[in-house]
Amino acid sequence: MEFMKYIDRLLIKPLIHQISRGKSVLLLGPRQTGKSTLLEHIEKDHTISLVPPGVRQRYERAPSLLSGEILAIQKNMGRRPLIILDEIQKVPELMDVVQDLIDKEIAQFILTGSSARKLKKNNVINLLPGRVVSMRLDPFIFHEASYEEVNNHILYGSLPGIFTTDAPEDKETDLKSYVETYLEEEIRSEALVRKIGQFVRFLEYAGLESGNIVNFRALAQEIGVSHTTIISYFEILEDCLIVERVEPITKSLTRKKLTKSCKYLLFDLGVRRLCAAEGIKMTPERLGQLFEQCVGLELIRNARLFGNCKIRFWSDPNGPEVDWVIEKDRTYIPVEVKWTDSPLMKHAKHVKTFLEEHETAPKGYVVCRTSHPVQLDEKITAISWKDVAQIIPDFLTVLSPT
Template structure:
């Protein structure tokens, strides 16, 4: 829970007082993100970029619409695209591309998602407090799992993290792609998963012969078999997904 609220930066996480953590996170955003951008002359209007950071924090983990954000801020969609490139270049955001391969579906989403590298920094940029509604908590937990998948993928090598979504409905939060195989992963903020949460995983397994197993990452204390090829696992066991497919 603390990682979801305050992130994983060592200097922040070592601080005991939550209020002091927020002060340090705000200082990080102001001095590093905004000052570094100003110093490097990466953008002409730092005020606009600061507003962009707020929207980027709010939209972190969602499929991004450059045009929608541009209308909110009052700049061109190409400027918004360049701002996201700056976040990538500064290692502040991770871009996650969709899986677009399909022999049957014509409406797979092709736009990318962006994840802030640290959830504490994301929360401060988005100007959010520490009390989340259940649905928001689930969305941020999904981002946490996504970041952990990305980090483990880099450590493992020859591995990519994607997502899958059809405009008509079916979607899977994360896809591990390795050695021409797919491992679909759904994320749920629950400690009692059931088969109702496996519908889209079953759809994916049925449509992609490259996928043999699927997982629900949640808050169960130990693995739980939900279906023939679908297992719920604790979020602490994310790294085990990669050792299974070495």
């Protein structure tokens, strides 16, 4: 990819805050979301990248080498150094050494990773509480960098390298390279699946079905594998930070049957389109479907960054459904997404039903392409997609008005 101008990331302030508290940080994020670029703007004492094969093999042969090197740095500096260890999942055996150095207050670390799979396998995630703060860097949110037209988010996503590339044909080339290099080849090199051809076909279906409620058995029949294989494929994508899993709200005092199956969203809409082998010409109906995913991804990213909320959805197979529901402390905010620039009360009917059945829900939203907010009724507001970032902070203010 071409040289990329730096755009400030909102995660940098909470990251610096945790470092100033003396904490170490595990910074996870899909490839090319800007982890290394972000860390260039952090004051540190030493950086070790585990990407070069020679470096990786050296530590694989003797993980204890890291301890001696860090002790030498500490002795030379006369204080606890801040060490960046890039792509830690490539040598998960180093985590025992890192844990020991943290426990003995010899060093402070920022560990980066583009996959949680090996870290889970080696039980690293369970070592984190109290020792390491886990953070996540996603593609750009609207508040960091946004196209003027939402169609560009739908077609090209918001990976930093793609966003800062001007020519559409170059964006397309780079997205294709991402899918081929960072998805298919990474899965192949990690030997995560036995039959790569089946997995590549699954990846196309995952792109096409992104944002829909998943029927594992139907998808298995389409691809010609068992439904347990489909489940394992989704687990691989989730562990590699390629999909977001969204759980439904399943409890209701008024409805006997709510959907219990989850939704999976590919983490970036440009990557999704290339996985699905879709072009840039789309019907309004398809744009509306992907607009729903665009808003969903934005809510998920904002929830991680600002509110520690959960994003869910609400669906009665025989009745209403709400695209996205923000949940915190058992309180809900329903959010419906509509491909319209003239929001009316009819667009909010399922939000209204949800609010009637969940009396503690303080308000609801319709996110659309309106140029200005529209009050649809006392508790429901229609807002522009550009203003999605205001929803979660407003929700948190309602929960904790002080």
